Amino acid sequence: MQPQYVTLTSSGSSPWKLANWHSHSLQQFGFAVLSTGGSNWQIDLALEDPTLVFPNPNSSTPTAFPLITASSTTAANQLTGFSSFSIAAFRLTLNAPSSVGAKVTLAAVQAGIG
Numbered sequence: 001m002q003p004q005y006v007t008l009t010s011s012g013s014s015p016w017k018l019a020n021w022h023s024h025s026l027q028q029f030g031f032a033v034l035s036t037g038g039s040n041w042q043i044d045l046a047l048e049d050p051t052l053v054f055p056n057p058n059s060s061t062p063t064a065f066p067l068i069t070a071s072s073t074t075a076a077n078q079l080t081g082f083s084s085f086s087i088a089a090f091r092l093t094l095n096a097p098s099s100v101g102a103k104v105t106l107a108a109v110q111a112g113i114g
Contacts, residue, residue: 007105008094016050016089020112028111030081037098042069043106046089
């Protein structure tokens with residue numbers, strides 16, 4: 001699958017990005033958060049379909065589960081990955097942007113068919 005990118009410069013969450021549901025085994029993802037400054041961010045995962053094609057019977061919005069929450073510094077970017085369970089979608093949440101207005105970018109790539 002081609003890499004997907006999400007960039008935020010102010011507090012809030014990005015729109016959900018769909019995972020490739022056509023994989024025949026465990027999903028394998030790589031996530032990198034690229035940032036300068038001291039922003040506080042997290043990567044959220046969802047098990048429910050955010051497009052509501054397959055709606056959650058209990059809610060009209062997916063439940064967000066944080067995969068990682070971190071703060072970035074000028075010299076440190078974060079890289080994480082997982083392959084132990086399947087997800088429907090992911091997003092970037094910027095909890096507190098840096099005082100210098102630096103942007104925070106999530107780069108995500110998933111193994112499997114395009």
